[in-house]
Amino acid sequence: MKTRWTQGNALTLLENGEAFYPAVFGAIRQARREVLLETFIWFDDKVGRELRAVLIAAARRGVQVDVTIDGYGSPDLSDEFVAGLAEAGVRLHVFDPCLRVMGVRLQVLRRMHRKIVVIDGERAFVGGINYSADHLADFGPQAKQDYAVEVRGPVVEDIHRFAHQALQQPARWRPRWWPRRRAPAARGELAEAGSAEALFVVRDNDEHPQDIERHYRAALRTAQREVIIANAYFFPGYRLLRELRRAAKRGVRVSLILQGEPDMAIVTLAARLLYPPLLKAGVEIYEYCERPLHGKVALVDDRWATVGSSNLDPLSLALNLEANLVIRDTAFNATLRERLDELRQRRCQRIVSDPMGARTWWRPLVSGLVYHLVRHFPGWARWLPAHKPLLVPAKELS
Numbered sequence: 001m002k003t004r005w006t007q008g009n010a011l012t013l014l015e016n017g018e019a020f021y022p023a024v025f026g027a028i029r030q031a032r033r034e035v036l037l038e039t040f041i042w043f044d045d046k047v048g049r050e051l052r053a054v055l056i057a058a059a060r061r062g063v064q065v066d067v068t069i070d071g072y073g074s075p076d077l078s079d080e081f082v083a084g085l086a087e088a089g090v091r092l093h094v095f096d097p098c099l100r101v102m103g104v105r106l107q108v109l110r111r112m113h114r115k116i117v118v119i120d121g122e123r124a125f126v127g128g129i130n131y132s133a134d135h136l137a138d139f140g141p142q143a144k145q146d147y148a149v150e151v152r153g154p155v156v157e158d159i160h161r162f163a164h165q166a167l168q169q170p171a172r173w174r175p176r177w178w179p180r181r182r183a184p185a186a187r188g189e190l191a192e193a194g195s196a197e198a199l200f201v202v203r204d205n206d207e208h209p210q211d212i213e214r215h216y217r218a219a220l221r222t223a224q225r226e227v228i229i230a231n232a233y234f235f236p237g238y239r240l241l242r243e244l245r246r247a248a249k250r251g252v253r254v255s256l257i258l259q260g261e262p263d264m265a266i267v268t269l270a271a272r273l274l275y276p277p278l279l280k281a282g283v284e285i286y287e288y289c290e291r292p293l294h295g296k297v298a299l300v301d302d303r304w305a306t307v308g309s310s311n312l313d314p315l316s317l318a319l320n321l322e323a324n325l326v327i328r329d330t331a332f333n334a335t336l337r338e339r340l341d342e343l344r345q346r347r348c349q350r351i352v353s354d355p356m357g358a359r360t361w362w363r364p365l366v367s368g369l370v371y372h373l374v375r376h377f378p379g380w381a382r383w384l385p386a387h388k389p390l391l392v393p394a395k396e397l398s
Helices: 016-030 046-060 079-088 155-167 211-222 238-249 265-272 275-281 314-318 330-346 363-381
Strands: 006-015 034-039 064-070 091-095 116-119 123-127 147-152 196-203 226-231 253-259 284-288 296-300 304-308 322-328 348-351 391-393
Touching: 006 016, 006 155, 006 330, 016 046, 016 116, 016 123, 016 147, 034 046, 034 155, 046 064, 046 079, 064 155, 079 091, 116 155, 123 155, 123 304, 123 322, 147 155, 147 304, 147 322, 155 196, 196 211, 211 238, 211 296, 211 304, 211 314, 211 322, 226 330, 238 253, 238 275, 253 265, 253 330, 275 284, 284 330, 296 330, 304 330, 330 348
Parallel strands: 034 064, 064 091, 226 253, 253 284
Antiparallel strands: 006 147, 006 196, 034 116, 091 391, 116 123, 123 147, 196 322, 226 296, 284 348, 296 304, 304 322
16 A cells, blocks of 8 residues: 655544544444444443444445454454344454454454544544543543544545555455555545645555554654654664654653553553663653553654554554554644643653662663563564464354
């Protein structure tokens, strides 16, 4: 998939489920021809049931509805839940249905982690928010902090084309000995809707294995005044860590907003092993302690930002299928900076020293091991167990 920077886009930042779900569900209710939706998680809870209801209503009024879920991330939708979708005409696709052995889910690597919605080829949503009640504040202390972006304008053509291309993967894969057929070029039919430049970027295990990380590194190299990264799972590769440290050393204010109340304790442990060299270089580190941070957003200076599904950890950067929107727009950056400043100043604890305490004899050994792990992991990932993931119609699983 080839995409390009497009001008004339209108972007709206959506924070948490309180903003995201009404926007997406409202767009589906207004759909006239087509709904394309991809998500890692779809749960049978109050959010998941509302999504199911609006999709069924759309299909019954003649809208073509295609939904792709990940077999590992959405493993427990009941036969009744799925059957109601099929009866209405919703086409549900499962990416790599997850096998269980003695109740344990296998095939944990190389997941479809994207969160994309495209309505009528004219309006799109890209971000990190799944369809589950834990993205709403009333879920309680474990409610997630997260972001997405609503998009109108020419870049929607690229997102739309990609979503269609993703559905063309054969349900049962056979070796391919002929050149890959390219998707048709964008038609250029969507009118400009705003003033933002935007680029749709994906990460896969074929033609685009490093695209998202490459855009992060390029933005860090050009940073002049400020970098803010809010990311849930922070354990990036050596080259990205190096660019963060170099930016801080040349006087750029580099701020990381990371998890302080993680949904998985190992996430914070891994990130904290990287704190000493980052702090030494002058990077500011803030831990968000109000609730679990699930966001994957960043900004550089006044004109570069990204919102999407990609964490900055080995799974997202070397294994999972991800999608981000990269943005050049001063107004969008101002909005995102305001939201992140509110987290940084009022809801975070700044880390000024190694939170793991005084160094012991084993800490240099562990830090050295971690450093080389993140340096070489992308290369090692190619040797991890791999298979050709399947995209299977849900009806074939019953």
